[in-house]
Amino acid sequence: MGGLFGNLVFLNPWALTALAGLPALYFLLRVMPPAPRLLRFPAIRFLQGLEPQSKTPSHTPWWILLLRLLMATLLLLALAHPVINPKNSPITQVQPLRLVIDNGWASAQNWDALMDAAQARIAQAGRQQQTVTLLTTAPESTPQKRISGAAPMGAGEALSLLKALKPVPWENDLAALAHFLEADKHNRAFKGETLWLSDGLEKPGAEKLAQILASAGPLALLKPQDQDLPPLLKAGTAAGQTLSVRVESAGNLPSATIQLLNERQQVIDERLADFHAQGKSAEILFTDLPESLQNHAAGYRIAGVKGAQALYLMDMAGGRKNVGILAAQDAGQTRMLAEDSFYLQKALEPYASLTTGTLDEILAHKPALIILPDIGAMPGEHLNALDEWVRGGGLLLRFAGPNMTREHQSVSLTPVPLRAAARTLEGSLSWDKPLHLSPFQNNSPLYGLSIPDDIVVREQILPKTPDAPGLEIWAQMEDGTPLITAAPLGAGMLVMVHTSASPAWSTLALSGLYVEILKRILKLSGQGLKEQILHNGMAQPGKILDGFGALHPPGAEVQPIDAADFDAVIPRPEHPPGLYGKGGLQKALNLGDHLDAPVRLRSLDAVSDSGNLSGVQEKDLLPALLSAALLLFLLDTLVVILLSFNGRLPTRLRRAAHFVLLIGLLSALPAQAQDAVTYAGGLHLAYIKTGNAALDAQNQKGLETLAAVLGERTSAEPLGVAAVDPEHDELSFFPLLYWALSPEQTKPSAAAVQNLQSYLNHGGTILIDTRNGDPGDSTGSPLLRKALAGLDIPPLAPLPEGHVLGRSFYLLDNFPGRHNGAIWVEQQSLNGRDGVSSVIIGGNDWAGAWASINPATHKIRRYNVQNGREAEISLRAGINFILYALTGNYKADQVHVPYILERLGK
Amino acid sequence: MKPFFPLRKNAETLSARLPSLRAAALQTAFHVLHGPHPRRRAGGGESFWQFREYRPGDQPQAIDWRQSAKTDRVFVREKEQHKAQSIFFWVAGNQGMDFKSQSALPSKKEFANLLALTLALLYSREGEMIAYAGRQRPGHSEKTLQSFEHLLLETAEDTPASAALAAIPSHAGCYLLSDFLEPSETLTKNLAPLDGRTHNGWMLQILDPAEITLPYKGRMRFENMEGTDSHLSENAADIATAYNARILAHIEKIRDLCLKMGWRHRLCRTDEDPVLILRDLITRAAHIHKSGTI
Incomplete structure (x- = not known):
């Protein structure tokens, strides 16, 4: 099948x-x-003895x-x-198993499949009591770490060793392994079967290794399928001019995506390499990218491909260049906008790390570029130091300026000898007009920059010999006089801008062109220096690639590379691919540059059984079938149970169903949390649910009316009315709780009492309304006592004259609702709440009164409240309650106003 | 306890859809005795009966001063005694009465309660006294009706208890509502106290349609409502005919029993419209009025 x-x-x-x-x-x-089917049937007596004809x-x-x-x-x-996919039938004669694993760079791409195959084979070996020998083909960084040569071991040990195995970022060495095995050939323990897990690429020595392995016993080889063979990256042929890289594929991969990376390995851009159109080797050019992006390019990667060969790093990656600006001697003065160095700093800050100071300070930072703005004569030792630095590969950029002409001394270290005096193009004694720049010649490094029309040069220093040999003119004025000249010196270069770095002599420093020119020059800098550094001394490892193509700090076993023969170094355990160098100057050691074009492994004669790595796993269907049968059995049982109940569930099951339903309801609880968010969002008037639907509706309506009137007349603008259940709801959002008692009021539950007590203790106020016109005497009515049972309420007193409650918004003497009875509050001297009562007890049925008022007209709709004046007063009472709860004793001072006024009157 | 309200509400609704007993009687064009029946002797009625000389023990309010002023003696005004007929109800409340074959149908108990309360309402509006047999003194007040309803919902008796029936005075009206599925011999024995004492009785046999037709198929295990007895039928559809014959024979027996006692019998299926049943009962009750027994 x-x-x-x-x-x-x-x-x-x-x-x-x-x-x-x-x-x-x-x-x-x-x-x-x-x-x-079971049926309850009362007339069963008449069924007895009735036998059906058929059964x-x-x-x-x-x-x-x-x-x-x-x-x-x-x-x-x-x-x-x-x-x-059963494996071979169990081997009758148990032989030791030798597992040869290719762990070179090419294995990384298929490492998971390779590991799976190895694990499966070791597990099988474990079942068959085979001993296992693990051999790896790639050289290890230390000879001791090499697994090959490990003694035969049990399956468990082999598995743990296998799990520690990682692909390495260098080439396999099959010949060395063959050599190692050759030496062991005459050992008695050499015999055994071999499974070679290959990376699928042709390597020198493969044939020989296969032969030796086959001489020990049957040799099986598993390799990845062709489309899984890894592609690799090499230096592009156009690498000098533009961003380019070459991708080579061994398999019949249709295409690959090449990504351009920045220093942090983030993708800047990606291009598709189409192997159908371009063959097995394709050159990828990253052209027409913005220059700012190009400047960040630090490497290439093949998307989705693992392995060190899939990452190609560029030289010089990482870090910004150091630029030194030599400050003028009198730089201590703070004439910022007239200072040359100020303009240079502003222009270069985004692109380089700047050092401004004396020459010694600058050189200590090992700059790639040193800028001398308007510096004329220098001490001899400075000249010598600079000369040496330039000859060593440095780029010296000089700007002209008044200092160069001030004294009659020769200015050295310029590309060309300069005239002593500046040429003034605009001045009281000159007929000339300020000059514009002429376009850059195409042999100039500045070629391509656009020149704004408004750049004019008013003064310049002209070279004595414009046609001196070796002098490059990078920019010139429209009259043909040079503006920027350059000349090589040793490994380095001298560049001279014949006008000032500040706007003193030209408007160049005020234009964008200034920045662009500096950036071009900055890009040129450091080339010679790099060569110089990397050809002398040792390049230290900076960041090292692992077998999967990820960058890591180097380990102790990684050794520096002698810069002189850097290009000849082949990646190997001591020198894994990665970045080598010093400081910001780094050279990349890329694996791909040292690899031949990958070729598919041809079939080896010595291999007796070969197959693919993936998709050959043995799969036992027994557990799946048994589970399916068990599942069906459970289903059948369930069906039988349901049928036997004849569609009617017994009470217990019904209870279970109710329980499930309850769980479902409980899951609706977040809605309550949503309420909390709403209530916390603003002022809400709240009343305690009484359980009496009519009373609750009246409370709701009454408080809604009150809320509307509050919003209209005061700055307290309630967002809504909340009905709360003290047993379950969080009360802390509400400044005042309105609690209307009904005759059927029961004693609140312990949870409710606890919640209410906590609410009172933390500053809440409860307005209790017995709704019968009379809250009772100092012991309270029985109804009140029942409702407040368990609550710790301080001694109460009838509302004293001049209490804040009567002043908190309106001046009120009584607080009528539908009734006009007494109000009780805490005895002020006793509480610790700054004189604010925690409970207000009355019996005037305020909500009833409010509910009967039309909030739009404040007119009474029903007979409950006799006339408009009483409706108004009841609303005022409500407003005072709310503001009392909100403001506390804030208005207590007003209690004394009459006396103060009286005194003033006198 | 089942909710108090719906039964009464249903009964009120139902009774509103029915003609009063009086109207029903008029409809049948017979002048019937109804309501308080004059007893031709002094009593607590409305109409004048006779003047009688004051005797110690008479209430002073009863003195007719106008009559007394005519002579030297003091007269008391006596009114004719009116006595209302008492109607006794009894409704079976065993578990079997809770049976209903379809969820849309009322249970037999619910159906019986509805019929009983509606009848009680109709009677009490006519001024008759109603009572739950053996549990309640006859009366026609709202309070009586309410406690009657409570008794309907609470009482759970399997078969009419002799003691309860013995309390029914002779010539009183009597309604027994049950499925009467017990053996007719048991019923005969229990009804013995009433035999001959009143001919004015009704047996309303309430049965679920499924109890008559046995509309089941397949292998069934029947269990009585108490779960004490069961019967396994290999093919329920096969025995339906035989069962139907048996149950019809039983109904016939109950009817015979009724007739023997001079009572009337009606089979009430719970899928019938209770209005039709009650109309039927009222019409037939009117005929009884004609015969003068009530």
Whole structure:
């Protein structure tokens, strides 16, 4: 059998014969009567003794029949023990197993599949009591670490060793392994079967290794499929001019995506390499990228490909260049906008790390570029130091300026000898007009920069010999006089701008061109220096690639490379690919540059059994079949149970269903949390749910009216009205709780009492309304006592004259609702709440009064409140309650106002 | 306890859809005795009966001063005694009465309660006294009706208890509502106290349609409502005819029993419209009025 199931084999095929018994089972199931339906029936007495004529027309529903037949079939199939892609039949003669694993760079791409195959084989070896020897083909960084040569070991040990194995970022050395095995050939323990997990690429020595392994016993080879062979990156042929890289593929990969990376390995851009169109080797150019992006380019990567060969690093990657600006001698003066160095700093700050100061300070930072703005004569030792630095590869950029002409001394270290005096193009004694720049010649490094029209040069210093040999003119004026000249000196270069770095002599320093010119020059800098550094001394490892192509700090075993023969170094354990160098100057050692074009491994004669790494796993179907049968059995049981209940669930199951429903309801709890968010968002008036629907509706309506009036007249603008249940709800959001008592008021539960007490203790106020006009005497009415049972409420007193409650917004003497009775508050002297009462108890049915008021007109709709004046006063009472709860004793001072006024009157 | 309100509400609704007993009687064009029946002797009625000389023990309020002023003696005004007919109800409340074959149908108990309360309402509006047999003194006040309803919902008796029936005075009206599925011999024995004492009785046999037709198929295990007895039928559809014959025979027996006692019998299926049943009962009750027994 092929196709979907691969090779399906039954290990116990005789069990399949039992399938013939299925029709018998079918009839058996048909004959078996189903469980009787149970029915409660009062007239059972009349059924006794009634015997039906026929007994068998009852039959199992067809779907139960199908279910059971399927279950039996699955069980029988499971007994037959089917296995997909079975491995070779168990070996009768147990031989040691030798596992050869290619762990060079090319394995990284298929490492997971390779590991799976190795683990599966070791597990199998464990079952067959085979000893295992692990051999790896790539050289290890230290000879001791090499697994090859490890003694035969048990499967468990081999597995743990295997798990520690990682691909390495260098080439396999098959010849060395062959050599090692050759030496061992005459050992008695040499015999054994071998599984070679290859990376699938042709390597020198493969044939020989295969032969030696085959001489020990049967040799099986597993390799990745062709499309899984890894592509690699090499230096592009156009690497000098533009960003380019070459990608080479061994397999029949249709295409690959090449990414351009910055210093942090982030993708800047990506291009598609189409191997169909371009062959197995394709050159990828990253042209037409903005220059700012190009400047950040630090490497290339093949997207989705693992391995050190898939990452190509560029030289000089990492870090910004150091630029030194030599400050003028009198730089201490703070004429910032007239200072040359100020303009240079502003222009270069985004692109380089700047050092401004004396020459010694600058040189200590090992700059790639040194700028001398308007510096004339220098001490001899400075000249010598600079000269040496330039000859060593440095780029010296000089700007002209008044200092160069001030004294009649020769200015050295310029590309060309200069005239002593500046040429003034605009002045009281000059006929000339300020000059513009002429376009850059195409041999100039500045070629391509656009020149704004408004740049004019008013003064310049002209060279004595404009046609001196070796002098490059990078920019010139429209009259042909040079503006920027350059000349090589040793490994370095001298560049001279013949006008000032500040706007003193030209408007160049005020234009964008100034920045662009500096950037171009900055880009040129450091080339010679790099060569110089990297050809002298040792390049230290900076960042090192691991086998999967990730950058890491180097380990102790990584050694520096002698810069002189850097290009000849082939990546190997001591020198893994990565960045080598010093400071910001780094050279890349790329694996791909040292690899031949990858070629698919040809078939080896010595290999007796070869296959693909992936998709050859043995799959035992027994557990899956058994689980399926068990599942069907459970389903059948459930169906039987349900049928026996005849659709009516017994009480317990119904309770369970209720419980499930309850869980579902509980999951709606976040809605309550949502309420909390709403309530916390602003002022809400709240009343305590009484459980009496009519009373609750009245409270809701009354408070809504009050809220509307509050918003209209005061700065307290309630967002809404909340009905709270003190047993469950969080109360802390509400400044005042309105609690209307109904005659059926019961004693609140312990949880409610606790919650209310905590609310009172933390500054809440409860307005209790007995709604009968009379809250009772100092002991309270029985209703009140029942409602407040368990609450710790301080001694109360009738509202004293001049209490803040009567002043908190309106001046009120009484607080009528539908009734006009007494109000009780805490005795002020007793509480610790700054004189604010925690409870206000009355019986005036305020909510009833408010509810009967039309909030739009403040007119009474019903007979409850006799006239408009009383409606108004009841609303005022409500406003005072709310503001009392909100402002506390803030208005207490007003209590004394009459006396103050009286005194003033006198 | 089941909710108090719906039963009463249903009964009120139902009774509103029915003609009063009086109207029903008029409809049948018979002048019937109804309501308080004059007893032709002094009593607590409305109409004048006779003047009688004051005797110690008479209430002073009863003195007719106008009559007394005519002579030297003091007269008391006596009114004719009116006595209302008492109607006794009894409704079976065993678990079997809770049976309903479809969820849309009322249970037999619910159906019986509805019929009983509606009848009680109709009677009490006519001024008759109603009572739950053996549990309640006859009366026609709202309070009586309420406690009657409570008794309907609470009482759970399997078969009419002799003691309860013995309390029914002779010539009183009597309604027994049950499925009467017990053996007719048991019923005969229990009804013995009433035999001959009143001919004014009704047996309303409330049955679920499924109890008559046995509309089930397949293998069934029947269990009585108490779960104490069960019967396994291999093919319920097969025995339906035989069962139907048996149950019809039983109903016939109950009817015979009724007729023997001079009572009336009606089979009430719970899928019937209770209005039709009650109309039927009222019409037939009117005929009874004609015969003068009530």
